[in-house]
Amino acid sequence: MLSPFRTGPPRLLQGHPVFTSRDIDDAREQVARLFCAHGLQQVGAAQALDCHMHRVPLGALSLNYLGYGADVEITPGCLGSFYLVQIPLAGQAEIRCGRQRAESDTRTAVVLSPDQPVAMRWHADCAQLMLHIPRALVEQRVSSAPDRPGARLDFALALPQSTGPAAGWCRMVLDLAHNIDAHGAAWLNHAAAVASLQDMLLAGLLSLQPHDQSAAAPSPEALPRHVQRATEFIRAQAEQALGVTDIARAACVSVRALEEGFRRHLGTTPGAYLRTVRLQQVHAQLRAAAREGRAVPLYEMAYRYGFFHLGRFSAYYKAQFGEPPSATLKRR
Structure with missing residues (x-):
């Protein structure tokens, strides 16, 4: 087991490790196994990579912690099969998703949509809590009928953490991670509890974060x-x-x-x-x-x-x- 971060990013979900690595290629392969294939390059050789990933399944969703401990460029292109909410716990990241750009930090999270090409730079002190959401779940929620394919849906990129209607939703996701750390995740073995939580997370994101289907509800x-x-x-x-x-x-x-x-x-x-x-x-x-x-x-x-x-x-x-x-x- 490698040593924990030598500097300060807070870590969540510590009881649910996926991997630790100081090798850039290994880190890329490990993250790709759970998310998608992507480019990962370290920016500058002065910093030592110290990557940690933790993960807790929430039904079809998952809650993930990730930090690299060094400046990195991440280029997944289109995510394809999932949405990804990234909530910085510390540090900064620059995010491009399609034509949208955001400076992400502890005041501004982001929502990455699957059909928009993504490129990111995470700074060395950046650590993120991420909610992975299969696109099928989101699109089923806005489908006009249960037996029809879901409609494509793109979210606004920037997700304010400290102000605005979605700030409470971000706090709920953070509180969930802290609750798992403090009290364990045994309750996630109960299917009814997980289904209720999944429904609440999806409903909150769709109702509070602007997206291109926001005005599509019938009169x-x-x-x-x-x-x-x-x-x-x-x-x-x-x-x-x-x-x-x-x-x-x-x-x-x-x-x-x-x-x-x-x-x-x-x-x-x-x-x-x-x-x-x-x-x-x-x-x-x-x-x-x-x-x-x-x-x-x-x-x-x-x-x-x-x-x-x-x-x-x-x-x-x-x-x-x-x-x-x-x-x-x-x-x-």
């Missing part, structure tokens, strides 16, 4: 009448105890027809749509309370809208609005 007028009835009923009755059977009855269709209509025309399920509407209504009420200086017990608001697991409520809220509900209450 209400373009929806079939039974889907319109269902969405109107959900918005009017979000505080009530609703199940999919109640929604189907209000829409005058079977549960199966309702679920197919939501999948085909909204790309989601009735239950997920209900959760989104409830979170939107909670958000609006918290904003109003903040403007008026009113105190609102968050647990009461969560219970009122059917969220009985407060930690999960906070996570859903943060993924959708980029901040925890307590932060919304503090705004004026």
Whole structure:
């Protein structure tokens, strides 16, 4: 086992090592085995390469730590089969993805899209936490129907870590890595927990980071009448105890027809749509309370809208609005 970094980049996921190497060719081959073939060149001979990679699978996704310990040029071209979110923990990197460029550091992460040629320079002090996402998962989320191929989707490159709507999502990914380091990853053996986490990460990224399909959702007028009835009923009755059977009855269709209509025309399920509407209504009420200086017990608001697991409520809220509900209450 090689010694750890001699200088300061923080390391995450240390209990899940993939490899360590001081050889540039070995490092290239090891990273390519998990990501894709790429060029890797060290810039200057004065620094000694000290590469570390750690990895934790999250269902079809994976959370990865990577640092080279030296200035390197990385040229994968088009990633092809996956998206890659890179969140710097320390140091700087210059990123080109298609026609977009970004200076990436602890304030600015990036999202690499699979059909845009990528070239990067990571500085010696750069260490990154990276979320690897198969493109099929992303494109299925924006497909118009479950049996049709997904549409190509390109994200905006720069992903602000400290400001803007996606900052809370970045913090959630970082918190996840810290949680794995502090408490282990045994809970990732539970399929339901992993599926929920994967869904939350994908939904948060798609809703909070701009992309070229952001404006592609159908207008209400373009929806079939039974889907319109269902969405109107959900918005009017979000505080009530609703199940999919109640929604189907209000829409005058079977549960199966309702679920197919939501999948085909909204790309989601009735239950997920209900959760989104409830979170939107909670958000609006918290904003109003903040403007008026009113105190609102968050647990009461969560219970009122059917969220009985407060930690999960906070996570859903943060993924959708980029901040925890307590932060919304503090705004004026």
